[in-house]
Amino acid sequence: MNKLGALLGTSSKSGPTTKVPAWVSAVSGSIGVALAFLLFRSAGMWALFGGIAAGVFLGNMVYVLTMAKPRKG
Amino acid sequence: MALAVVSPVPVRSLPSMKAIGRSLAVVALVLAMFSVAATPIADAVPDKAAAAIDLVIPDNIQDLFGSSDASAAWWNPFSWSWGTLWNKVVKPCGVGAAVALVGKSVATVSTNTMLTLAKKNLVKVAGGGYAYIGWGVAGCIIGIINQ
Numbered sequence: 001m002n003k004l005g006a007l008l009g010t011s012s013k014s015g016p017t018t019k020v021p022a023w024v025s026a027v028s029g030s031i032g033v034a035l036a037f038l039l040f041r042s043a044g045m046w047a048l049f050g051g052i053a054a055g056v057f058l059g060n061m062v063y064v065l066t067m068a069k070p071r072k073g
Numbered sequence: 074m075a076l077a078v079v080s081p082v083p084v085r086s087l088p089s090m091k092a093i094g095r096s097l098a099v100v101a102l103v104l105a106m107f108s109v110a111a112t113p114i115a116d117a118v119p120d121k122a123a124a125a126i127d128l129v130i131p132d133n134i135q136d137l138f139g140s141s142d143a144s145a146a147w148w149n150p151f152s153w154s155w156g157t158l159w160n161k162v163v164k165p166c167g168v169g170a171a172v173a174l175v176g177k178s179v180a181t182v183s184t185n186t187m188l189t190l191a192k193k194n195l196v197k198v199a200g201g202g203y204a205y206i207g208w209g210v211a212g213c214i215i216g217i218i219n220q
Contacts, residue, residue, distance in 0.1 A: 052176030
């Protein structure tokens with residue numbers, strides 16, 4: 001349970017974590033959705049899936065690698 | 074020259090990674106806004122735009138929620154066209170919510186799997202479980218608009 005919660009980012013007892021702000025998720029997801037619908041308009045719901053997945057993943061990684069401060073302890 | 078020697082801090086320093094990340098985010102946002110603005114939705118997907126308008130203000134709203142017959146008023150659920158409501162509202166809402174939630178979960182689990190392998194701190198979603206509820210609602214709305 002805790003392991004799945006840690007992977008999903010919802011568990012409160014999952015060891016050292018970095019909190020991704022809501023705006024990072026929202027902005028990157030929105031950009032991903034917009035680009036996916038523009039580039040793969042005929043893909044329908046698959047564009048939504050791919051856009052959200054790619055956008056949020058890239059947003060999370062960019063945030064972790066650039067802005068997130070390592071948590072002490 | 075003398076100023077540079079006595080200066081306690083360098084006059085110019087390289088931009089930090091934080092500043093680079095912010096700049097990239099701003100550039101990506103501007104590009105996305107321009108690409109959206111450059112594509113008229115009505116020209117690109119006329120049928121979908123028309124369908125969205127029809128859904129907001131349907132011509133046959135009385136067919137959805139009853140008829141002009143007084144015995145089949147709009148507030149009577151037995152007068153509603155449940156099949157049409159299911160196909161036009163409930164089903165696209167559910168599909169959109171499911172797709173959005175799977176996308177969000179896949180993205181977060183992929184991020185945390187990579188961070189686990191790299192032995193870095195995992196990411197925690199702001200809002201916790203409520204964030205997933207919000208993404209489900211957003212996917213529901215997109216699903217209805219995009220049908």
